[in-house]
Amino acid sequence: MNDTITVAQFGLGPIGIESLKLAATKPWVGIVGAVDIDPAKIGKDLGELTGDKKLAGRKVYRSIEEMKAEFKPQVVLHTTVSKVKDAFPQLEMLARNGISVVSSCEELLFPQLTQPELAARLNNVCKENGARIIGTGVNPGFVMDVLPVCMTGVSRDVRSINVQRVVNASTRRAPLQKKIGSGLPSEEFRRLFKEGRAGHAGLKESLALIAHCMNWKATDIVETGDAVVADHDIRTQFLEVKKGQTCGLHQHAEAKVNGKICLTLDLKMYLDAPNPHDAIQIEGEPSLNVVVNGGVAGDHATVAALANTARRILKAPPGLLLMSDLSLPRWS
Secondary structure, rough: OOOOOOEEOOOEEEEEEEEHHHHHOOOOEEEEEEEEOOOOOOOOOOOOOOOHHOOOOEEEEEHHHHHHHOOOOOOOEOOEEEEEEHHHHHHHHHHHHEEEEEEEHHHHHHHOOOHHHHHHHHHHHHHHHHHHHEEOOOHHHHOHHHHHHHHHHHOOOOEEEEEEOOOOOHHHHHHHHHHHHOOOEEEEEEHHHHHOOOOOHHHHHHHHHHHHHHHEEEEEEEEEEEEEEEOOOOOOOOOOEEOOEEEEEOOOOOOEOOOOOEEEEEEEEEOOOOEEEEEEEEEEOEEEEEEEEEEOOHHHHHHHHHHHHHHHHOOOOOOOEEEOOOOOOOOO
C-alpha cells in the first residue's frame, strides 16, 4: 500500500501526543488534525501544541463532526479511555462515519469478554459503514498476548502458556505512575482496585485473546491484585513516594482449560522495580522459554503499536477486529 493514508488523532494526552508525532514521521501518513475535549487545546495549531514543525497548519477540533467539515480521515488513532463502555460513544460515532479506528483502549483488545452486547453493536456498525475498529498497544496488545501466541507457531503441541512481566514504573509517564497507586496507603489501593478504579486494565482480555487463538475454552477466570509497598523513599520525575506507601502493583490472572490451570499472566509494575523483563514459557512440544531482558519499553512501544497497526487495519475486512485478525505485527 503506497498511497498516503489520511490519519487523525483522537485524544491529546501524553500517549496521544507521542502517537501523533510518530505518525507524522511515516511517509505513508497524511495528518489532517486532532480531536480533544480540552478547551485549552481546541483550535490550537498542532505544530505549536506538540513542538513538531511537521504538524504546523493542522489544528485541534472539538469533535469529529467539526473536523469532517474540512477533512475526513481514513484512520483515527484513539487514545482516551481504558474501558469499552466509556469508549463506545466515541467509537460508534467514528464507525458510523466510515472511519477506521486503532485504539489504545485496553478492554478493546477482547471486548467480547466483558461487553459482548456493545461488541456486537460495534461490529454491526462497522460492517454497515465500511469501518474497522481494533484495540492494541504494548500490553495488552503484544507482550502478554500476541507474542506468546506467535511463539506457538512452531509447536506440535501446547499444554500451557505462562507469561510474566516486570516493569520499572519509575521510567513511565505520570498518569501510569498514578494509576498503579503510587503514594497511596496500601489499603486505599486495594479498595480502588476492587472498584476497578486503579490497577492495570486489560490483563483478563490478554488471557481471553490467548484462549481464543488457541481454541481453548477458558473457565474459572480469576484476577487478583495487590499493592507493592515501598521499602525506601522514592522520587520520580513526577511524584514522591515515602517508605511504607504503595509504589505499584502485583496483578495476576489465570484460567482453567479442561479443569486444569493452563493460562497464567503475572504482572509486577512498580517504582524502582529491579531486573525489568518479559518472560514467556510454553509447555508443549517443544517447550519454549523466552526472556526479553529489560522488557519492552511500554510508552514508546504503545505509540509504535498504534502507528504500525494503522496501515495494516485497512487491509482487513470491515468489522470489530482482534489482533489475531490482522497480518503479523511489524514495523511500517
